[in-house]
Amino acid sequence: MDQIIRIGMDTSKHFFQLHGVDAAERPVLRRKLRRNEVLAFFAKLPPTVIGIEACGAGHYWARELRKLGHEVKLMAPQHVKAYIKRNKNDGRDAEGLCEAMSRPTMQFVSVKTEEQQAALMLIGVRQQLIARRTQLGNAIRGYATEFGLITAKGLDKLEPLLARIAQEERLPELAREMFAAHGREYARLQAELKAIEARLMAWYRANADSRRLAKIPGIGPIGATALVMKAPDPRLFxxxxxxxxxxxxxxxxxxxxxxxxxxxxxxxxDEMLRSVLVAGATAVIQQARKSRGRASPWLLALLARKSPKLAAVALANKIARIAWKLLVTGESYDGARMPDASALAA
Known part of the structure; x- marks a missing residue:
């Protein structure tokens, strides 16, 4: 076999398709492997460059192949799509990966360590718990409405509602039992969420970058932790x-x-980071509209010509740029520079 300089590997649950080329860009490897054959095959292969989509298990395979001496490049699927020919199949996907990774302007995804992925699980589990809590809270309110029990919105109103339901003797016994079951589930979710958030806060306190980012108006401990965990090396931008x-x-x-x-x-x-930054920017705008004397002149001028929602996105964009600047330089946030255009770190 001629010397392989580059391999595109299309991954799936059970079968992996390989497409390799030599120095003359001629295809010299077209092979399908079972999942349990992949590491054994690459262990016998001289070190080369391997391109994989940054999808499920992509970071795992990148780490494992690096241990065998290969250079692994992860690419976002949307960047690879343009290089895949018509009549899509696994072979053409692998060929498209091989071609895409050769482009000089291609952007690659940093390979995450096991510790980074474990930390990301904290954020993912927290989001799942919040979604389940919201779903359960809506169910409790909806069922209570069917019995004429109405309460205001807000998480702090749910526990009083459940206590009120427990004392409502006119409700059928079956309904009271179901509400009690929902109440126990809600209390369990609250306890699990507090435990996860305590772990997140411990991670935040132990990370210097998170503590520096949290000083930016509009970024709290959760947002700062998410930025550090989810963002790749800022020097790549x-x-x-x-x-x-x-x-x-x-x-x-x-x-x-x-x-x-x-x-x-x-x-x-990244939907999660975008929502966190926009929510933080919205809170900053609300405070600015209440106390105009202490607000940034840049923000007041923005609010004068844009709606609050558009201003929140623009401010979130500015916050992201400031965060990037702090991550790259290692500096701390200086509020005195906020009105200055240089704070945009453009």
Whole structure:
């Protein structure tokens, strides 16, 4: 077999498709492997460059193949799609991966360590618990409404509602039993959520970058921890604008023939980080509208010409740029520079 300089590997649950080329870009390897054959095959292969999509288990395979001496490059699936020919199949997917990784402008995803992925589980489990708590709270309110028991919105109103239901003797016994079961489930979720958040706060206190980011208005401990955990090496981004675009805080651009057409932000990027930053920016705007004397002149000028929702996205974009600057330079946040345009770290 000729010397293989690059291999594209299309992964799946059971079968992995390989496509390798030599120095002349001629295909010299087309092979399908079972999952349990992959490591044994690459252990016998001279060190080479392997391209994998950054999808499920992608980071695991990157770590394992690196242990065998290979260089592994992870790519976002949307960046690989343009290199896949018509009539999609596993072979063409592997060929597209092999071609995409050869492009000089291709952007690669940093391989996460096991410790990083374990830390990310904290954020993921917290989101799942919050979603289940919201679902359960809505169910309790909905069932209670059927019996004429209405309460105001808010998590702090649920426990008084459950206590009121427990004392409501006119309710059928079966309904009271079901409400009691919901109440026990809600209490369990609250306890689990507090335990997870305690672990997150411990991680936050132990991480210097998280503590520095939390000093930025609009970023709290949870947002700072999520930024450090989920964002790749900030030095991979040429500027703060690219970092904000990676999160998904830049508008859709569909410009041609010298005409600029800027749309709204899309679902591209990291949804969790985007929602956290926009929520934090919304809180900053609410405070600014209450106390205009202490608000940033830049923010007041923005609110004068944009709606609060658009201003929140713009401020979230600015916060992301400041966060990138602090992560790259190791500096601490200086509130005195907030009105200055240099704080954008463009």
């Amino acid at each position: 040429p500027s703060g604008r690219h970092f904000a675009a990676w999160i998904g805080l830049t508008p859709k651009d569909h410009s041609t023939a010298g005409k600029t057409r800027i749309g709204k932000i899309t679902r591209a990027g």
